[in-house]
Amino acid sequence: MHEWALAEAILASAQQIATHEHLTEISEVTIRVGELQQIEPPILRFALKQMATPPIKGAKFHILKAKSNLKCRVCATTWQYNSKKLDKSTAEAIHFVPEVAHTYVKCPKCGSPDFEIVSGRGVWLEGLKGVQYK
Amino acid sequence: MIDPRTSIINERLARIRRIIAVTSGKGGVGKSMISTALALSLAKEGCRVGLFDIDFTGPSTHIILGIPKTVQPKEEKGIVPANFEGLEFMSLVYFVSGKATPLRGADVSNALIELLAVTQWGELDFLIIDMPPGIGDPVLDLVRLIKRIEFLVVTTPSMLAFEVVRKQVELLLELKMPMVGVVENMKRDNSETIKEESAKLGLRYLGAVSYDGAVEDSIGNPKKLLEVMGASLDEIKKAAVFPKGSSK
């Protein structure tokens, strides 16, 4: 997913939580991003800072990564996704829609595209810290 | 832990007046042809129309449109759809360079969420969604993810198609989904069976498209497709999207 679109999505979720939890000010936001999303943390952080509005404005954004582990459904081989082995346009396609990895990535042992993305896919809002309205 | 992608989806679709998924429990009944032709024909009337192909393992609408390689979506705070023949067009084909995409159910859902979260449709009168056949994940995902989704069901005159469609319609009605109605495609005679059966389900019969060899010849040629399907489309549009005699 694109960094700017993702930033917008993260801010929308944070906003929803803030409203729900009656937070007047959010000081910290922790985000975990799967490696397969190939997010550039500096771009994401910049986008978050640019678009944040109260009560998220001024929050510190922690961006954590989750390693991507793939497992072949045919021969059970497990391996790690490595974007450096792919050409630029392929890596970019996977960045936008990680599932298309099934088009380009094959099991290193048996060559099957039928693998499971065990971890390293998706984006989660792991935590919010803030001041609660009394 | 919260998946932020799903929070943004309805925001991305907020400026679209109607979101119509073209569906059928049965495969090969003409969903892709009809969704593409309907989108083109609405655009020709001056409506702002998006066409979204979510048949990820068998995308077809880009072939029906004959969209050239030079026409691509743009990266801009997300992805702005490709613009062709007055349509805003989006498909997974832009990410798979002409290769097969072998996806299982959960992957299909994730790819759909990703595309819905990232695509900047902007302001539209209609978003037409071409669905894969069946009543599994894609139908359930649209029901779950898109608040204002409506379903337009395609069948052929064959009872084999209609019996599958009937089950799908019953499911959708049970889920309280808004139903646009039924289109009978590849009609070859004057049988009223599908019309009557649709009425029994409480669905509006939107119209029929005759079986016509020229449909196949119009693949890749939007103007010809509109010529071939034009009259039937006018009938369907009148019933489906411009009801109550309004011209637009």
Ligand SMILES: Nc1ncnc2c1ncn2[C@@H]1O[C@H](COP(=O)(O)OP(=O)(O)OP(=O)(O)O)[C@@H](O)[C@H]1O
């Ligand atoms: N009215 C028609 N007359 C003649 N041929 C038609 C007509 N409508 C569709 N076809 C042909 O039927 C075939 C199937 O059409 P189409 O791909 O639109 O069906 P579909 O329901 O989208 O299939 P799938 O379930 O695989 O997505 C195509 O080859 C198309 O050219």
Ligand SMILES: [Mg+2]
């Ligand atoms: Mg189709």
Ligand SMILES: [Zn+2]
């Ligand atoms: Zn293997």
